[in-house]
Amino acid sequence: MADLSTKFLSLNLKNPLVVSSSPLCAESAYLRQVEDAGAAAIVLHSLFEEQILNESKELDKQLWNTSDVSAESLSYYPDFKTYNIGPSQYVEYVSKAKQAVKIPIIASLNGYSNGGWIKYAQEIEKAGADALELNTYFVPSDVTKTGAEIEKMYLDLVRAVTASVKIPVAVKISPFFSSVGNIALELSKAGARGIVMFNRFYQPDIDLEELEVKPKLTFSRSDELRLRLHWTAALVDKVKADIAITGGVHKAEDVIKSMMVGAKVAMMTSALLQQGPRHLKEVETDLQSWLEKHEYESIAQMQGSLSRSKVTHPAAFDRANYMKELKSYRS
Template identity: 40%
Template sequence: MPNLASTYLGLKISNPIIVASSGLTDSIEKIIELEVHGAGAIVLKSLFEEEIIMEMDEQIQNMTNRPFVYPETFDYMNEEPEEDTVRKYLRLIREAKAAVSIPIIASINCVSAQKWTYFAQEIEKAGADALEINLFVLPTDMNRTGDENEQIYYDVLKTVKEQVALPIALKISPYHSNLSNLIKRLDDMNADGIVMFNRFYSPDFDINTLRVTSGQILSNADDYKNSLRWTGIMSERVNCSLAGTTGIHTSESIIKHLLAGADAVQIASILYQNGPEYIDVLSKEIYAWMEEHNFKSIEDFKGKMSQSKSNDPAAFERVQFMKNFRNFVL
């Protein structure tokens, strides 16, 4: 009988389907339901760097405005009667760990290695199994070089790694001058995992009201191709775990990522559309495919179609359609 178990960030997961950080993972009730329907792991809804810094600054300001301030005064910050966003997040981690048996991965959305990084220690104390750092610097500052932008990735990983023993995954974008070099350097710095790729807000225009609006929020079923390409390229060239995300809507796209060398995939949009019970459907379809092809475990076929094992490695680096259009007829 096929076994869907995999290993991600050094964590044993019952199957490679991880629920991505989203509104689907922001409460105990939702997390329990996701486990019931077969999620291999959960990435909690992200806490933003700005939220951590703002609440820390407010608490320090409250303390220093008092007439007598001693170092012990700051202990009060852990005893405030009102539960702020940061404390709620830590409580969510603790309650999730008590309520389910699958790995709980905390998530921080950040753009720097500034004051927020201390919070990784609190996440570790709360019992999270790992931390995913969703990091992207939109390269709009014309006075900053590409190297300066990418240095932020290295600084964040180094700073957090120095503070915790938790497995650390970086959820990154594909927008780099040399993506393979970036991923290799992060791997050399002992990143435990790379998640490819984060999905961004995209502005759009309303041509009737002449206002800037939001582009499509949910991914499309064809959006996984870039993640598939880079998973296949980096597989077996780095030691860290690889996870594909964005546009993964079917068991077929999950299987493709595993064939490319991913240890797991992260899904959200398709669960918004079909509900958490769709995880059961995906798992059963993967099981049936493995049974049909006589694969007993994920390891039997993981990376089987990666670039390093491909008979046509150039296909992973082809960027023009000339060959395809040669016989293309409307």
């Protein structure tokens, strides 16, 4: 049997299969199911910044003080009283989750500014979380804000949170930066022990009958993985933080590719929402068979073997490849 173990955020994991954040993680029965099916760690559903602000009665103030927010647009915010649990209940749930399973629990804070996060990061640590994931999901609709200002906001946030807790902190980022490699590097320098690549943004759709903008959540497909593979391969030897891949991991082949470019873990949500927790068992079995068939002794042996600095033609990751691909279409 090949050794599937890996290390992420200083946590020793039995394999690289991590369940990423989704509302299903709010059920302790689900946590037990994914553990039984072979998950090595779980990222809990997020505690949203809006929930923290809501509790401290600041959300209303912030929204009403913003000139381009109408009363109607407030209706787009979920009712946090019924939609999700509040911050104190979230902290309680972290300790419940720790009791429910033996595998590491990574709590998740989702937001973009500094407000209230330190307190909850510390409470989450006290509740027993093994690590914390910060999901920096910010839609920069204020066009006067520069990229540098937004990056500073993220870096300040990461510095503040990492300075206030001892547990390792990973940051989940989007690919939409002018220099995604540089922000990963800076986040790592700011104290992030892991970079989780990449957030999927959920753009609304237009309902042509109702002439309305409607939220539309779509599940990922395996081909979304390539963006993650590309950037992991490019960054793994340059950034100290561990890299986790999220987005497009559906089958064992996706996990193998993720490991080969240098990721420490491959996270899954869409595949589990579509196929149920047992799907993890299938992925683990296929992963084990693939390693044995191709005579790998361990995951560690393949990790980073196809990173940008290890491949024979690093140009395959660059503009040269872009030109080649476009030209290959005609020929």
